[in-house]
Amino acid sequence: MAKLVIVGTVAFDAIETPFGKTDKILGGAATYISLAASHFEVDAAAVSVVGGDFPKSYLDLLEDKNINIEGVEIVKEGKTFFWSGKYHNDMNSRDTLATELNTLADFNPIVPNNYKNAEIVMLGNLHPSVQSSVLDQMTTQPKLVILDTMNFWMDCALDDLLKVIKRIDVITINDEEARQLTGEYSLVVAARKIHDMGPKYVVIKKGEHGALLFHKEHVFYAPALPLEEVFDPTGAGDTFAGGFAGYLAKTGDISFENMKNAVVYGSALASFSVEKFGTERMENLSSSEIHKRLLQFKQLTQFDIDLI
């Protein structure tokens, strides 16, 4: 088993969907990633920052899931990062209603000493120079660095983003962002251009249409499970990334063949995440439920063709 460092936001979210509305609930990229990775019983540490207003019960929840939280700084006089959004009827688009950076504005991540030699580093969506500063702290070169990012940083901090992208092995990015980053409509061509920027592996997330994994001339396609109802898409991409990173940390095998499995695990966990508001489904998910869903993914995709 490999040690896993998870960097990203731990936050309050307030979410509105056609199905309902929440007050401030637990959210943030590092939270979703950690909860997803926790299902693999890996040795993982979350690195983040919260304010004095952040309930101890939320931190206890992460600890109960065996996530090391030494690296989650508590700024007593500060307030926790807050995001609020409202989903449209199709659930594929949303409006951001509020973004209050609060303590995140001065976030200076500190990797706990015991994790500076972690084999796998998962850099959740954050300012790219903050992501870089985590890599600077590692005392041994990680076997695998995974980075998630978004269009916001392409608009506001492209140079820093390109710098950190050079240093990583796997990027996870959605289809529109891959197109924006490369100026290419074809995802095959976009993935090739991103390869040239540094990452040997490119994961393009297409929401309800699944995810593509590119490596050199190889490509793997994990569809999303067709769902009757998407209740709340918040955190689905982070849950995917957490499942992906968690599975690789658990198996310690970073071959392309095993990365296919990691993409399927990530997709399976994401398919649960959207069934309830916020992190609820990830908090209460049994391994037998996960196994059952992986069998559904097999039935969904596997065929045994005769060449005629």
Next chain:
Amino acid sequence: MAKLVIVGTVAFDAIETPFGKTDKILGGAATYISLAASHFEVDAAAVSVVGGDFPKSYLDLLEDKNINIEGVEIVKEGKTFFWSGKYHNDMNSRDTLATELNTLADFNPIVPNNYKNAEIVMLGNLHPSVQSSVLDQMTTQPKLVILDTMNFWMDCALDDLLKVIKRIDVITINDEEARQLTGEYSLVVAARKIHDMGPKYVVIKKGEHGALLFHKEHVFYAPALPLEEVFDPTGAGDTFAGGFAGYLAKTGDISFENMKNAVVYGSALASFSVEKFGTERMENLSSSEIHKRLLQFKQLTQFDIDLI
């Protein structure tokens, strides 16, 4: 091997894409379906209508591919159905520049006597009452009737469409049309509602995102092959349908498991079709190229997961 009846348009198309522009070239649903099905060396007959302006060389082309064309009526004094369209830069949307029904306006399909006992009937996109009239001519109940349709008939001939849908086994329809037909956004719920209208099998085509096959509580997802370049999407859906029907006719096995393979074959042929303008790629496609692409589909989708 099962006999296959293919009904649909045989037409002139004029196509404009970001890559270029054609004059009037060979097109039409029955043409694409027939050319795709011809790769399975099945006993197939095309039923359609053309005008006196239709080149004999195009009919010869179909005959050379062993498609029976007795049922392609030639109205000497009439003109052939003509469609012209222009694709936008993303290739996912297009404007129709011209639709001249010509002889299609009075199309009264006649199934050749020798094919009135065909086991498989593929009803290409046409007025639903024309599709019904083909079923009326069958002397034995086909083992499988496949129907393709489009939003136009939902707008203009919904009652007739619902009548013919009751009589068929498999419907192929795109995602937006499935949503329009049922008023449901979730494709899982939409497929269930379409099941209730008659078809035991529902194939939802999602273009570059692949195709879903629904049957009772089962679902199978064949992704589209990610392509560097889509040159001309015209006829991709019909090519998919032709591959699907052709494979089922060749194998004579209409189980759900075998239908998964049919969906993969359809997707593989469609991935070729878009590589060149019009029917060109379908006309010149070797079985070794098809086999190679099917292996690509296996690599694209197959994984061997350990449940951990």
